[in-house]
Amino acid sequence: MKITIFGAGAIGGYLAAKLAAAGRTDLSIVARGAHLEAIKADGLRLIEDGQETSVPVRAAAKAEELGVQDYVVLALKAHSLTPALDQIAPLLGDHTSVVTMQNGVPWWYFHGVGGPLEGTRLNAVDPGGAIWQRIGPDRVIGSVVYPPVGVD
Template identity: 80%
Template structure:
C-alpha cells in the first residue's frame, strides 16, 4: 500500500511518524524548506509521553518524485489547499483515495 502525506506540519508530521513507526506501508511525505531538510537529515522525531522515537520517511519536495499513490493524505491548512492542487495531481490515479486532515 502506497501512502503519501502531503504537508509536513504538526498534523502531517505526526501522522507520517505514526504510520512509519507502525510499518507495513510504503510511506512518503511531501515537505518543503527546512522541514524537508530536517526530515531527510534526521527523520521525523516524535516525542510522546516523554519517549522519543525517530521515524525514517522518504521525503520529497515534489509529488512527481513519488508517483501515483493508493492513498494521499492532505495535511495542509485550509487556505493552502487551492494553491497546492496542481502539485498534488501527480499522486492521483484512478483508484487513489484522498483523505483530508485540515485545520
C-alpha cells in the same frame, strides 16, 4: 499500500511518524524548506509521553518524485490547498483515495448527503470549484483531526 502525507507539519508529521513506526505501508511525505531538509537528514522525530523516537521516511519537495499513490492524506492548512493542486495532481490515479485532515468546513461537505443541500458547493472554501474539479469529491475520505501537536 502506497500512502503520501501531503503537508508534514504538526498533524501530517505526527501521522507520518506513527505510520512509519508501524512499518506496514510504503510511506512518503511532501514537505518543504528547512523542515524537509531536517526530515531527510534525521527522519521524523516524535516526542510522546516523554519518549523520543526518530523514524526514517521518504521525503520529497515535489510530489511528482513519488508517483501515483493508493492514498493521499491532505494535512496542509485548508487555505493552502488550492495553490497546491498542481503539486498534488501527480499523486492521484484512477483509484487513489484522498483523506482530508484540514481545518474548517470541507469543500466537499454537501456531496452525497441527499436532500435539499445535495450538490451545494461552498465557494468560500473552494473558489470557482477548482478543488472539486481537480480532486473530485467521490474519492474523499473525511476525518476529524484532534491531537494537540506541534512542530519543534
